[in-house]
Amino acid sequence: xxGVGLIKGLGVTIKNLxxxxxxxxxxxxxDRKIGPIGLARMEGKNPLAFALSRPGETLKAMMGLVxxxxxxQDQHPRFRGEEFSWYDNRCTGCASCAKYCPxxxxxxxxxxxxxxxxxxxxxxxxxxxxxxxxxxxxxxCVEACPYDALHMGSGFEEGTYTxxxxxxxxxxxxxxxxxxxxxxxxxxxxQNYNPLDSDGKEASSQDVxxxxxxxxxxxxxxxxxx
Amino acid sequence: xxVKTEPVTINLGPQHPSTHGVFRLRVKFDGEVVLDxxxxxxxxxxxxxxxxxxxTYVQIVTLTxxxxxxxxxxxxxxxxxxxxxxxxxxxxxxxxxxxxxxxELARISSHLMATGFLLxxxxxxxxxxxxxxxxxxxxxxxxxxLCGARITVSYMRPGGVLQxxxxxxxxxxxxxxxxxxxxxxxxxxxxxxxEIVLARTRxxxxxxxxxAINASxxxxxxxxxxxxxxxxxxDPYEIYDRLDFDIPIGAVGDTFDRYLVRIxxxxxxxxxxxxxxxxxxxxxYRADAPWFIRAPEGDAYAAVEGPKGELGFxxxxxxxISPYRCKIRAPSFINLTALTDMLVGWKMGDLxxxxxxxDVVLGEVDx
Amino acid sequence: xxxxxxxxxxxxxxLERFFQRVLPDSLDRFAFFIAAFTLAxxxxxxxxxxxxxxxxxxxxxxxxxxxxxxxxxWGPFGMLQPIADLIKLMTKEDMVPKIADRWSFNLAPxxxxxxxxxxxxxxxxxxxxxxxRLNIGILFVLGVTSVNTIAIxxxxxxxxxxxxxxxxxxxxxxxxxxxxxxxxxxxxxxILSGSLAMSDIVIQQNVPFLIVQPLGFLxxxxxxxxxxxxxxxxxxxxxxELGSGYNTEYSSMKFGMLFLGEFMAPLVTGxxxxxxxxxxxxxxxxxxxxxxxxxxxxAVVFALLWVRATWPRLRVDQIMAFAWKGxxxxxxxxxxxxxxxxxxxxxxxxxxxxxxxxxxxxxNWAIAIxxxxxxxxxxxxxxxxxxxxxxxxxxxxxAEAD
Ligand code: SF4
Ligand code: SF4
Numbered sequence: 001x002x003g004v005g006l007i008k009g010l011g012v013t014i015k016n017l018x019x020x021x022x023x024x025x026x027x028x029x030x031d032r033k034i035g036p037i038g039l040a041r042m043e044g045k046n047p048l049a050f051a052l053s054r055p056g057e058t059l060k061a062m063m064g065l066v067x068x069x070x071x072x073q074d075q076h077p078r079f080r081g082e083e084f085s086w087y088d089n090r091c092t093g094c095a096s097c098a099k100y101c102p103x104x105x106x107x108x109x110x111x112x113x114x115x116x117x118x119x120x121x122x123x124x125x126x127x128x129x130x131x132x133x134x135x136x137x138x139x140x141c142v143e144a145c146p147y148d149a150l151h152m153g154s155g156f157e158e159g160t161y162t163x164x165x166x167x168x169x170x171x172x173x174x175x176x177x178x179x180x181x182x183x184x185x186x187x188x189x190x191q192n193y194n195p196l197d198s199d200g201k202e203a204s205s206q207d208v209x210x211x212x213x214x215x216x217x218x219x220x221x222x223x224x225x226x
Numbered sequence: 227x228x229v230k231t232e233p234v235t236i237n238l239g240p241q242h243p244s245t246h247g248v249f250r251l252r253v254k255f256d257g258e259v260v261l262d263x264x265x266x267x268x269x270x271x272x273x274x275x276x277x278x279x280x281x282t283y284v285q286i287v288t289l290t291x292x293x294x295x296x297x298x299x300x301x302x303x304x305x306x307x308x309x310x311x312x313x314x315x316x317x318x319x320x321x322x323x324x325x326x327x328x329x330e331l332a333r334i335s336s337h338l339m340a341t342g343f344l345l346x347x348x349x350x351x352x353x354x355x356x357x358x359x360x361x362x363x364x365x366x367x368x369x370x371x372l373c374g375a376r377i378t379v380s381y382m383r384p385g386g387v388l389q390x391x392x393x394x395x396x397x398x399x400x401x402x403x404x405x406x407x408x409x410x411x412x413x414x415x416x417x418x419x420x421e422i423v424l425a426r427t428r429x430x431x432x433x434x435x436x437x438a439i440n441a442s443x444x445x446x447x448x449x450x451x452x453x454x455x456x457x458x459x460x461d462p463y464e465i466y467d468r469l470d471f472d473i474p475i476g477a478v479g480d481t482f483d484r485y486l487v488r489i490x491x492x493x494x495x496x497x498x499x500x501x502x503x504x505x506x507x508x509x510x511y512r513a514d515a516p517w518f519i520r521a522p523e524g525d526a527y528a529a530v531e532g533p534k535g536e537l538g539f540x541x542x543x544x545x546x547i548s549p550y551r552c553k554i555r556a557p558s559f560i561n562l563t564a565l566t567d568m569l570v571g572w573k574m575g576d577l578x579x580x581x582x583x584x585d586v587v588l589g590e591v592d593x
Numbered sequence: 594x595x596x597x598x599x600x601x602x603x604x605x606x607x608l609e610r611f612f613q614r615v616l617p618d619s620l621d622r623f624a625f626f627i628a629a630f631t632l633a634x635x636x637x638x639x640x641x642x643x644x645x646x647x648x649x650x651x652x653x654x655x656x657x658x659x660x661x662x663x664x665x666x667w668g669p670f671g672m673l674q675p676i677a678d679l680i681k682l683m684t685k686e687d688m689v690p691k692i693a694d695r696w697s698f699n700l701a702p703x704x705x706x707x708x709x710x711x712x713x714x715x716x717x718x719x720x721x722x723x724x725x726r727l728n729i730g731i732l733f734v735l736g737v738t739s740v741n742t743i744a745i746x747x748x749x750x751x752x753x754x755x756x757x758x759x760x761x762x763x764x765x766x767x768x769x770x771x772x773x774x775x776x777x778x779x780x781x782x783x784i785l786s787g788s789l790a791m792s793d794i795v796i797q798q799n800v801p802f803l804i805v806q807p808l809g810f811l812x813x814x815x816x817x818x819x820x821x822x823x824x825x826x827x828x829x830x831x832x833x834e835l836g837s838g839y840n841t842e843y844s845s846m847k848f849g850m851l852f853l854g855e856f857m858a859p860l861v862t863g864x865x866x867x868x869x870x871x872x873x874x875x876x877x878x879x880x881x882x883x884x885x886x887x888x889x890x891x892a893v894v895f896a897l898l899w900v901r902a903t904w905p906r907l908r909v910d911q912i913m914a915f916a917w918k919g920x921x922x923x924x925x926x927x928x929x930x931x932x933x934x935x936x937x938x939x940x941x942x943x944x945x946x947x948x949x950x951x952x953x954x955x956x957n958w959a960i961a962i963x964x965x966x967x968x969x970x971x972x973x974x975x976x977x978x979x980x981x982x983x984x985x986x987x988x989x990x991x992a993e994a995d
Binding site: 234236242243244255257258345348349350351352353356357360416420422423425426435436439451452453454474475476477478573574575576577578 | 655658659660661755756759762763824825827834835836901902903904905906907908909910911979980981982983984985987
Binding site: 102140181 | 281284285289360371372373378392416417418419420422423424
């Protein structure tokens, strides 16, 4: 009453205006406008020396015209992103992923490969289409993959102009950068693998496996004595 | 000279700034005063219940995310509890604690959104909304840590949770949990004492306790009328019986009470999370449940206290890998029963406010 | 009577004299028109561009209030954003609803913009820069600004849209009501300064009238924000209720014009408030009066933005009640108070010394607080104390059923 609450409210908003820590948007992606001080700091100089050595740049920065490329906002390594990471040498073509997908948008066609399958070799994958235009990135396919061949990716910038381009086929999957998310892959967590590292380290198919392939004798021991 | 007037019918929605989605109200106005309201919905109908009949039990989890998308964790929890009851799976204790933490975080994030949008409906130019979103964002960051997604989490599974929280989750949770009360204080000093808010919300859209119960309303709207009824207390699920928390109630049951109850509930949620952080035991986070659950024939109903009210799943199984029937008791939908009674007689501005204070989410209303 | 001075660096008189000197004698009679067109050209351009800068300012500041960055991509600090907006508006399809009343629909944007531009004519921008020194300046301002009521009604009626109609009806009711407290709020200033001319009012403000009559200032600023439909009185647009109110059906540059009028209004209000209550162009010496004027105007505009960023809006009946029950009474108290004080403190020559102005302000502040408390008690909802929540017995229903 008496307008005290109104004035208190004004106090709250001005506090939020002034305190820089209360900024909501802090990341500008892909580039960010930068002021003269920030520019000098990026160059590793003190602002005064920088202003003296490169007055033109400083002036431009003061006018708010300088933008520098900015890192995208860090996701957690578990972030379920697009561009599935798929290791063709790990995939056996079992199609568990296709079966588990709630939307049925994974299409797998296999043919027997030349080598004998009894020795642990695999089917040749002819078609592996994921229609990510309809995918909801629930990750059930990744959860289902028994051989750790399919992983969620970590990107989110896969915009295209047509829906047809959103179907990723086996060649695109092979060519895609192998930056699997840590989601449902504790082995990656234990390696401290971070797909969003700025140096962009890719995970090899050795890194992503959960367990060693049992040796022939081990297999015989397990399966032969049944 | 008497001027001849006649009521005018206006379609509010489905595309309207304050219908919180694609909701449509066919309103008959006498000038500014509401004479009659006819809610029209179904614009977001996706047939979730029918879809569930052709999905396996785990796959349905992804459907539940999309019901009340402001608090998908609560939906997950309710569904998962129903399946556990149906299939006789017992979740390990650690999983139960984690699920309670998630549900309470979801409650906070949903209530923050409700408060922000209520203020937006009152005409504050998005400022409280952005403040609420700023804090909600941090909670969504926590969800991202847990399961890699912010809104459509699909985190819970029958028999536990999908993955153990990462190591950096617990410190982050503690920090945010400690920050939140200060933030609520700030929000309250911006809103609660504000004379304009008081003038717009006090004694507006009042609903009596009897009426609320007769209309089968639950959640903050029921508690705002003074009925201290909360599924967490009335029918404790998970580990809520071990936790110490209050159930805030309102005095009158008007729009302002609904707002106040939400704020206090958020404070209680912070309390609950704090206790959970202390009590969470080590151990497995997921029971050994098969991927293709084959529930025995029978039916089960499990309800949780979602942010909007009692959120229940009724599942019938015929012994197959997918349910025979899945019925969702969506609180937003049922809370709309009394909408017409609440709105008639109020002005247009109040219509928006009252509707905003009900905090419906169309994903849940239309299913 | 005041004699009409034409001493500014930018005023109509000197422009006309300039053209008379430049033009050959045979064309002398055109000097008037040429001067008029030149002046109009300058004023319109300067105002439109200032408004463009102001839209950028408003969006930046609102953004910062909400913890966002606001427009910052295009030009220095996003300052070219208004140009981008303009291009977008111009390239949009210009639609007129089929059943619209085309005349009023098309005329409304023009009628909304021009009174705002007219007001600029009488505002003293500096000690010696003003456009026209009208001796009834403030009356002119009050008269001209009330034209926008008609414009808004034309827009709402013409678009044949129910939302627009509702917005326009609200608008007319509200704007007409708030004319009254606005005019009454100004009366206090007039009594104190003893003149209707804006420049005289500035000269009289040895102590800014904001300090001398806080009540008058509050009334004026409340009424002015209602007149230009800003929070907490933005019933005309009320975007969460009416979509966009009276301009729902407008698109392309017609919308741009409405937008222009709408965003020019705070600027002009800022100027008027500066002139009437913040001692206009006066300030400390080294800084020129024009700078003071601009600075004060932006301070007022910022305060309006601050309010806009913070407060929700009142309901339509509450707004009307506030005008008639609250502001009207307060304005009458203010007038009475100032009149009595002027009668008491006036010396024989009709002047009021600076010292008595300070005494007056002390009295006025005390009374202002008293009046606000009284009005809040009368208008505020009676039982502000809420009953303590009592758990309803109905809650046990569940337990009994067991
Ligand atoms: S992420 Fe989900 S929807 Fe997408 S392909 Fe995998 S299982 Fe299907
Ligand atoms: S990706 Fe995994 S689940 Fe899918 S076919 Fe290959 S091995 Fe089987």
